Amino acid sequence: MNLDKLRTRSGDQCLSDLQLDALALGTLDDTQTREAQAHLASCRRCADRRQALVETTRSSADVLARSA
Numbered sequence: 001m002n003l004d005k006l007r008t009r010s011g012d013q014c015l016s017d018l019q020l021d022a023l024a025l026g027t028l029d030d031t032q033t034r035e036a037q038a039h040l041a042s043c044r045r046c047a048d049r050r051q052a053l054v055e056t057t058r059s060s061a062d063v064l065a066r067s068a
Contacts, residue, residue, distance in 0.1 A: 013039075014043060014045065015039055015040070015046045015050075017049070017053065019032075019036060020049060020050050021053065024054065024057070
C-alpha cells in the first residue's frame with residue numbers, strides 16, 4: 001500500500017490531520033497552538049482541511065446522538 005496516497009497535507013510545512021485534531025481538542029501546548037493558528041491564517045488548503053474535519057466530526061456526533 002502506498003501511504004503517500006493517505007497523506008492529506010501538501011508538504012512538511014503544512015499541518016497533519018493529527019495536528020489539526022490536536023488543535024481542535026486543545027491538546028497542543030501554547031507555542032504549538034500559536035504556530036498552528038498562524039499557519040492556518042496563511043494557508044488556505046490547511047484552513048479548508050480543518051473546516052472539513054470540523055464538519056465531519058460534527059456530522060458524526062449528530063449521527064451518534066440520534067442513534068443513542
